[in-house]
Amino acid sequence: METLRSYSETLPVRRVSLTSIFYALIETSCFVLLIFTVVGLFGPLHWGADLANHARPFYLIGGVALVAVSLFFGHTVGFYTSLAIIAINGFLVVPYLLPKIKAPPATENSITLMSANTLYGNYAPQELINTIDTVDPDILILQEMGASNQQKAAILWEKFPYVTDTPNRGTKEVLVFSKFPFDSVEYIAFDTPWRAQAHVTFTVNGQSFKVIGVHPKAPMSAGRFERRNIELQKLAAEAASVKTPIIVAGDMNITPWTPIFHRFLNESNLSDSRKRNGLNFTWAPHDVPLLIPIDQILYRHVDMHSFTSGPYTGSDHRPVIATFSLPTADSNGSLASK
Secondary structure: OHHHHHHHHHOOOOOOOHHHHHHHHHHHHHHHHHHHHHHHOOHHHOHHHHHHHHHHHHHHHHHHHHHHHHHHHOOHHHHHHHHHHHHHHHHHHHHHOOOOOOOOOOOOOOEEEEEEEOOOOOOOHHHHHHHHHHHOOOEEEEEOOOHHHHHHOOOHHHHOOEEOOOOOOOOOOOEEEEOOOOOEEEEEOOOOHHHOEEEEEEEEOOEEEEEEEEOOOOOOOHHHHHHHHHHHHHHHHHHHHOOOOEEEEEEOOOOOOOHHHHHHHHHHOOEEOOOOOOOOOOEOHHHOOOOEOOEEEEEEOOEEEEEEEOOOOOOOEOOEEEEEEOOOEOOOOOEOOO
């Protein structure tokens, strides 16, 4: 026993300093954020990598915090790793935070469009109705309008003279309500008839334009990821072929900084109304504050005056609202705005 006691007394006592703990936390945090940041770049290859893109604003905030902490503790590797995290995520996110370019002023002929995923089994349908009353949109695009939600929001068929489906049928989950008469209505199903896109054309003040209401599948598995991407690919081709002004709106189940979204914008030749108008987060599960912007309003050949997200409406999504004006034709007959 004396021998054992003597031996144990000679062993060095390793004390863990507070600095070494912070070093370990910095290194672990940098590693995790860098992994998620890089994995997201491979989003087109796997649905899990695609989902990693959704939290890029939070990776950016984390990178900024880690730069400050690394500087304070003199952690060189953490500092440069954090700069890499900031550079990648900042490149994708910051364009949405840049100062807004002065938009052309709205006129009495400007059109207000609102899009909202109402959520099957909406918790507070009166909140949705109240928001619609407050916004008073000229065109309203609602998703997840099953038979139950159609019954809860039956008053909308009285508020809007033109609707793409009769009430309480529950055969279409994307509905377009309008103060303007429809020139044409076509439902195009890239996935299932129930989730068909609503393609609607209008003529307002002598100018024709098209509105497409969409709701692709959420990419929560390999199969759903593939079906969403196929729908976006076909939608891009359809949008690119439209010669008149066009609006594409709905819960697109994709964030603006994913590679697939960038490819969609390039192929469709559409512009993102969220850019330079703030992040305008719209979705979170069960009111978790970490929202992500997956509800979109995209456009071409219109003057976009404003874009914003709306309040809680009994859904896990916030609505998105845009005001725009149709262009006039120049002397050559071409459209005068993008």
